[in-house]
Amino acid sequence: MTSIFDDIRNAFRLRNALNQLILINVIVFVVLLLLRVILRISTHSDDVFETILDYIAMPANPSVLLTRPWTIFTYFFTHREFFHIIFNMLNLYWFGMIIREYLGDKKLVSLYLLGGLAGGIFFVLFYNLIPYYQTRAIFATMIGASASVLAVTVAAATLLPNYTFNLLFIGPVKIKFIAAFFVLLSISGAIGDNAGGNLAHLGGALIGFIFIKQLQRGKDLGRPIHAVGDFFQNLFKPRVPMKVTYKNQSRTTSVFSSSPGGEPSQTEIDIILDKISRSGYESLSKDEKQKLFRASQKKD
Structure with a gap:
């Protein structure tokens, strides 16, 4: 049991x-x-x-x-x-x-x-x-x-x-x-x-x-x-004390890449849209679909 x-x-x-x-x-x-x-x-x-x-x-x-x-x-x-x-x-x-x-x-x-x-x-x-x-x-x-x-x-x-x-x-x-x-x-x-x-x-x-x-x-x-759902999840989530640190470092950003779970770049979205126009929505990979949805949510 x-x-x-x-x-x-x-x-x-x-x-x-x-x-x-x-x-x-x-x-x-x-x-x-x-x-x-x-x-x-x-x-x-x-x-x-x-x-x-x-x-x-x-x-x-x-x-x-x-x-x-x-x-x-x-x-x-x-x-x-x-x-x-x-x-x-x-x-x-x-x-x-x-x-x-x-x-x-x-x-x-x-x-x-x-x-x-x-x-x-x-x-x-x-x-x-x-x-x-x-x-x-x-x-x-x-x-x-x-x-x-x-x-x-x-x-x-x-x-x-x-x-x-x-x-x-x-x-x-x-x-x-x-x-x-x-x-x-x-x-x-x-x-x-x-x-x-x-x-x-x-x-x-x-x-x-x-x-x-x-x-x-x-x-x-x-x-x-x-x-x-997010409201209730955050309501009951234990709060972690904030710790602020400062770092001086150079950052390099590429328009051709996005971090995992982050917002895709406009170049990526254009490539995905071109693929849809050529082969249809079903031709997209799971990762491409998720990037497209993340971008659309950002626009809303």
Whole structure:
């Protein structure tokens, strides 16, 4: 048991955003599962558990949502069924690896959170503005990370549409077709028993597409999320006493190089832009993409 807690601590200490998102979902699922079993044994009923779940599931009724504003965040870390969380976490792992490799941890977290928020907004708007859904809005609630996961999936397919997965029994398939299949599946389910969940999926898919398109234009939609995250990180970070030293040394700067993690030079950016015009965005290396994004963030 000690080794399990050590593994959890190490996962957060290593700052792998993909592993952390998956781990948070799994921890919430396990806690709810144990809680349900304990309450069922002790009360011989699921009523208490259902009441608890209502306070972390997102309601479609705006008047109820106003009394539980936190649910617009808690719902997309919450799962009740085993196959629901397995399916979502597998997709998050496969497509999240692409986002993390090419765009980094912060972009992955931004996509996950924005996808969940967009899914929640779609859920509330459709259930309260479209007559077909309005009769269900009073009691409808939603849980699950599907909107967030589909945001990551569509974002990966938008960034690298010809990236290929080898699917069991099928073989190599480009991820743009996999993402399109999930979107069509959600559209077809918008009139089924899980209509609210499928509407949320579409909100996540839309934000995933918009996020990458805006990022390629130099605008990071996740910047407000980064700012909030940095604020809380700096708030709890221990302060190190400042030590001032003075050195006299000559500095040589080359317009053709940039320090690791620093701002790329204008010459580098021009070379990268020329490469995009000749061969397209997908021809860039991971390092070139990161330099382009750093430069675009500086301009904002």
